[in-house]
Amino acid sequence: MAPGASPADQPSFLVSLLAGGVAGVxxxxxxxxLDTIKTRLQSPQGFNKAGGFRGIYAGVPSAAIGSFPNAAAFFITYEYAKFLLRTDSSSYWVPVNHMLAASAGEVVACLIRVPSEVVKQRAQVSAASGTFHIFSNILYQEGVLGLYRGYKSTVLREIPFSLVQFPLWESLKALWSRKQGHVVDSWQSAACGAFAGGFAAAVTTPLDVAKTRIMLAKAGSNTASGNVLSALLEVWKTQGISGLLNSNPEM
Structure with a gap:
C-alpha cells in the first residue's frame, strides 16, 4: 500500500471490474x-477483396465474448497500479506513474484480447466463415499458440498507445477540472478520452498495421512468425508510406 494511503482510498475491485467491462463492451x-473497415483496409488482399462494406458485423461474437473480460482486466490492473504507484498530484512523476500503470494494464489485458482479436480479424476478412468455424480451424491447424499469434506485436502496439493515451487523458481531465473549479463530468471525461484516444491511434497506426498483417498471415509464412520489423518492411516495400498509414484500400 502506498505511503499515507488508507484501505478506503483503494479502488473498489467490483467498481473497476464493472465500469471497465461495460465501457469496453x-x-x-x-x-x-469501423473496426471491420479498418481491418479490411490493413489486410494484405486489399479492402474490396477482404469484403469491402459487406458483412461489417462479421466477427462480432468474438468481440462480444472477449470485450468485457479484456476491458475489465485492463482497468482493474490500471487502477490498482495507479494506486500502488501514486504520488502527490503536483509531482512530476504523475505522468510516469500513469504510463507504467497503463503498460501493466495492457500486458495483462492482452492475454485475453489477443485470442479474441485473432478470431475477430480473420472473421472480418472472411465474412463467409463463421466465428466458431474460424476458432476451430485455428486450434486444429496451429493449436492454442495459434490464438496467441501476434501477442508480441499487440503488446508492442498497445503499450505505446497507452503511453500516449492515458497520460494525455489524465492531463486533459486535470486541466479541465482546474479551469472550471470542480471535477470533470462524465461527458467531459469522455471528450478528453476521445481526443486522447484519437491522437494515440494516429501515432501508432503503423504498429497496428503490422499487428493486423501478422494475425492474418498464412500459417508458416515469414509474416506469421511475428516479427514486427519484418511485417513493417513488407508493407513499406509493397505499399509505401500509404500502406503504413492505412490509407491504401487496394493492393
Missing part, C-alpha cells in the same frame, strides 16, 4: 463496423 460494439 459499449465501445467495441458501437464502433465495430
Amino acid at each position: 459499449s465501445v467495441d460494439l458501437i464502433l465495430f463496423p
Whole structure:
C-alpha cells in the first residue's frame, strides 16, 4: 500500500471490474463496423477483396465474448497500479506513474484480447466463415499458440498507445477540472478520452498495421512468425508510406 494511503482510498475491485467491462463492451460494439473497415483496409488482399462494406458485423461474437473480460482486466490492473504507484498530484512523476500503470494494464489485458482479436480479424476478412468455424480451424491447424499469434506485436502496439493515451487523458481531465473549479463530468471525461484516444491511434497506426498483417498471415509464412520489423518492411516495400498509414484500400 502506498505511503499515507488508507484501505478506503483503494479502488473498489467490483467498481473497476464493472465500469471497465461495460465501457469496453459499449465501445467495441458501437464502433465495430469501423473496426471491420479498418481491418479490411490493413489486410494484405486489399479492402474490396477482404469484403469491402459487406458483412461489417462479421466477427462480432468474438468481440462480444472477449470485450468485457479484456476491458475489465485492463482497468482493474490500471487502477490498482495507479494506486500502488501514486504520488502527490503536483509531482512530476504523475505522468510516469500513469504510463507504467497503463503498460501493466495492457500486458495483462492482452492475454485475453489477443485470442479474441485473432478470431475477430480473420472473421472480418472472411465474412463467409463463421466465428466458431474460424476458432476451430485455428486450434486444429496451429493449436492454442495459434490464438496467441501476434501477442508480441499487440503488446508492442498497445503499450505505446497507452503511453500516449492515458497520460494525455489524465492531463486533459486535470486541466479541465482546474479551469472550471470542480471535477470533470462524465461527458467531459469522455471528450478528453476521445481526443486522447484519437491522437494515440494516429501515432501508432503503423504498429497496428503490422499487428493486423501478422494475425492474418498464412500459417508458416515469414509474416506469421511475428516479427514486427519484418511485417513493417513488407508493407513499406509493397505499399509505401500509404500502406503504413492505412490509407491504401487496394493492393
